[in-house]
Amino acid sequence: MRNILLLSAVSAALAASSGLAPRPATIEATVLDQRGSPVEGAVVFAISGAVESPPAKTVEMTMKGMEFDPAFSSVSVGDSVSFPNQDSTHHHVYSFSKTKKFDSRLYKDGAPKVVEFDKPGLVTVGCKIHDWMKGTILVTPSALRAVTGKDGKAELRMQAGPSVKLGVYHPRLRGKPEKHDQEITLKDGKGAAAWKLPLKKESSGGKRPHKVYY
Amino acid sequence: MRFLPFRLKVLGAFLTLLTAVLVSSLVLVDRSQTRQTKTEIRRQLEVARNVFTSLLRRRDLELNRSLSLLAKDHAFKQALATENMDTIVSTLQSLKSRVMADAIWITDDEGEVKESTLEEPFEARLSDLPIVESALDEHPASAVLRLAGVPYQLTAVPVLAPDVIGVLIAGFKINDAVALEIKTITRSEVSFENDGKIFASTLSDEAHKKALESDLASISDTDPTVIRIGTRRNLVLRAPVAQGVAAYLERSWDEAIEPLEKLRRLVFFVGLVGFLLTALVGLFVAGSVTAPVAELVAATKKLSEGDLDTAVDIRQNDELGQLGKAFNDMAGGLREKERFRSVLNKAVSKEIAEELLKKGMIELGGEERRVTVLFSDIRSFTTLSENLSPQELITQLNAYFKRMGAAIQRERGVIDKYIGDAIMALWGAPVSAPDDAVRAQRAALAMFAELDRLNDTRRDASLPPLKIGVGLNAGTAVAGNLGSESRASYTVIGDAVNLASRVEGLTKHYGAGIIVTASVREESSGADFLYRSLDLVRVKGKKKPIEVFELLGENAPPPDWLGDYEAAVAAYRAGDFTGARTGFGALADRNRNDPAVALYLERLQGLPGKADASWNPAHTMTEK
Structure with a gap:
């Protein structure tokens, strides 16, 4: 309910500033990496624009084999993430992210830690005990988001004014994601967005070799 | 060619050889020792380099461990995430004093310095350091880097929460203490260069540092290089550390080579002693050769000047001793020969002469001997010679003498002398034989046979035939060397000789070829000669008549x-x-x-x- 209200307020504000009523729009998004290859699994999301949001839900990020599974998850503002522990060892979930700081107690069995995300942004989740465990949760302002396929393309459908602000994220994105926000102008309810993202190399494993420069 | 005494030659050869052996052995020993020493120093310097590298690694490891411990501390992470700077500063300072680091600082998640214990202002942007970049990429890293021109050994570790929320960096200055630590372990001098300047060193001598500094460019990473510090020499190996930063490990060449110097001196001394000893021994040995040789040379000279009484005194039991003895024997032989030269001149043959000399049968002082004397003469030679040129005369006479002489010598007669065209020959002196008279008569017969052949050739040359008469007498005569000392001649004198001459004179009178006296006939009883009686004759100067016979032939009917x-x-x-x-x-x-x-x-x-x-x-x- 809050989400709908929020979005309505944003849409209203946009409509007011542009002086145009929101209309249905389709945006074609293309995500390439720094070398121009299509990027699969990038999340393209709307920062503005309106959509009929589904009710808030709870997603699971399981701790299994001393890793988060999945290691990346995207939710909408108002959604919750639950961290069930399937390992035989204790875990202690925490986040220092500005989007959402939290700190669980040490737990193994019983009720998992559930965190509700009330701000959009990126949240990095770690385990106090196991340094290498890393989970990333992208909290988007609305449910208006799509994941690119093998061809690096995704399609977003929404109600929008003459322009819409889009964000993009990929678990291997280097640097701050806000840098890649784009304002897309719509024409006849259609728009196109393209990104060239600097991606880190796919890590071969959990090892981080010590580099010696002499 | 210039005369070079044998002694010097021998000595020269000895010493040249010895010098060659000594010098070559010295050079060989020197080369092998030098190479070995160089290899040894190189090994030591390489060890020093390894020690240096491993020291850096160890320090890096310690630092890395301490930093990682801190970076993993949840409270520290929380403090960093919540920017609780007081906590961070006190934590960093505590770490710094604990690990005795010279520098420590922390960055934010983009490498910008958040808090630092560094006092100096830094030229380089600390966020741009490659190790910080690496740590931001979640890789801990180490490097030797220059901060405000001072080389530091730095280690950076990321603070993960679990994203990189900062980088923790700490390091040690590379300074005299590091150099000293390496020196303590390896006993090699250590210096650190930064852009051509020595900034840390175990060397206390400024001149030494200057010398090293001026030679830096020539020093190799792989092969120790010689540098000179005044009169001293050191071998230096370079160990590059970072861009513009290198370590120089140094060992004294002079100290390492000192045992070789000692050896060199020893070999030189031994060589010198050997040289002198060889010279002495060489002189002695050469002397033992040359002294007798010189004596022999002097003696030979004297001998060649005619002093036959020369002898050498060489008492050596070697070839020279033998040579000396041979020389003395030769001189003795020459003396002997000289004494018997007059006899030998008349000797029928070499063999006989040697036999005579060997047996010492000749008494030169004079002795009575039983001899048979032969005289021969060409009849009317004066008339014959009147028509001849001197050359022709000599040629014809010599042709005649050659044949006659041969006939006489075949019968072992000794030609005593030629008197004009006359020949006097002897049997029984200097050596006697039982058939002297027989041989003398055979010689006379042979002379006539030879004359026939000579006349055959003369006839062919349209020359008139020669006619000769031969007289023989046997009797006692005195034999010995007659004449002055310088021109003595072995001959016989006495009545028997005169009578033979007279008998030869009778041939013309009696128209006989060969006339012998009764004594000759008596002494040839064993042979089968054919005679006819000529006469009983009282020759001039003799009162007693003698009987003479004409010899007709031998073994003839x-x-x-x-x-x-x-x-x-x-x-x-x-x-x-x-x-x-x-x-x-x-x-x-x-x-x-x-x-x-x-x-x-x-x-x-x-x-x-x-x-x-x-x-x-x-x-x-x-x-x-």
Whole structure:
């Protein structure tokens, strides 16, 4: 309910500033990496624009084999993430992210830690005990988001004014994601967005070799 | 070529050889030792380099461990995430003093310095350091980097929460303490260069540092390089650390090479002693050769100057001793030869001469010997020579003497002398043989045979034939060296010799070829000679008459007239002049050319039929 209200307020504000009523729009998004290859699994999301949001839900990020599974998850503002522990060892979930700081107690069995995300942004989740465990949760302002396929393309459908602000994220994105926000102008309810993202190399494993420069 | 004493040659050869051996062994030892020393120093310097590298690694590891511990501390992470700077500063300071780091700082998640214990202002942007970049990429990293121109050994570790929320960096200055630590372990001098300047070193000598600094460019990373510090030499190996930063590990070459220097001196000393010893021994050995050689040279010179009494005194039991003995023997031989030279000149043959000398059979002082003397003469030689040029005369005479001499020597006669065209030959001196008289007569017969052959050739050359007469006498004569000291000649003198000469003179008178005296005939009893009686004759200067015979031949059958002839001669001597006249008359009828027959017939003319009591058949020669 809050989400709908929020979005309505944003849409209203946009409509007011542009002086145009929101209309249905389709945006074609293309995500390439720094070398121009299509990027699969990038999340393209709307920062503005309106959509009929589904009710808030709870997603699971399981701790299994001393890793988060999945290691990346995207939710909408108002959604919750639950961290069930399937390992035989204790875990202690925490986040220092500005989007959402939290700190669980040490737990193994019983009720998992559930965190509700009330701000959009990126949240990095770690385990106090196991340094290498890393989970990333992208909290988007609305449910208006799509994941690119093998061809690096995704399609977003929404109600929008003459322009819409889009964000993009990929678990291997280097640097701050806000840098890649784009304002897309719509024409006849259609728009196109393209990104060239600097991606880190796919890590071969959990090892981080010590580099010696002499 | 210049005269070079043998002694010096030997010595020169000895010393040259020794010097060559010494020098080559010195060079070889030197080279191998130098190489070995260099290898040893190189090994030590490489060890020092390894120690240095491992020291850096160890420090890096310690630092990394301490930093990682802190970076993993949840409270620290929380403090960093919540920017609780007081906590962070005190934590960093505590860490710094605990690990004794020279620098420590922390960055935010983009590498910008958040808090630092560094005092100096830094030229380089600390966020741009490659190790910080690496740590931001979640890789801990280490490097030697220059901060405000000072080399630091730095380690950076990321603070993960679990994203990189900051980088923790700490490091040590590379300074004298590091150098000293390496030196303590490796005992090599250590210096650190930063852009051509030595900024840390174990060297206390400024001149040394300057020398090293000026040679930096030439120093190799792989092969130790020699640098000179005044008179000293060091070997230096470079160990690059970072851009513009390198370590120089140094060991004294002089110290390392000192044992070799000692060895060199020792070899030189031994060589010198060996040289002197060799010179001494060489001189002695060469002397033992040259002294006797010099003595021999001097003696040979004296000998060549005619001093035959020269002898050398070399008492060495080696080849030189033998040579000395040989020389003395030779000189002795020469002395002997000189003494017997006159005899040898007359010796029939070399073999006989040697035999005579060997047996010492010749008495040069003079002795009575039984000899047979032969005289020969060319008849009417004076007339013959008148028509000849001197050259022709000499040529013809020599052709004659050659044949006659050969005939005499074949019978072991000794040609005593040539007197004009006359030959005097001897048998029985200097050496006696039982058949001396026989050989003398054979020689006389051979002379006539040779004369026939000579005359054959003369006839072919349209030259008139030669006629000779030969007289032989046997008797006692004195043999010995006669004459002045410088020109002594071995010969025989005495009546027997004079008589032989006289007998030769008779040949013309009797028209006989060979006339021998009775003594000759008596001494050749063993041989089969054919004679005929010529006469009883009283030669000039002799009172006593002698009987002479004409030698007709050897081993020949007596001719048929010989008996009648001897009978006629016997009749004449007995005074039966009639019988003799008849006998000789009959012989003359058979052979008108027999001069002896003609002589007797002439003598018988005017003699009565029979001789009276005063008849003496001996004929006295008034002519010579």
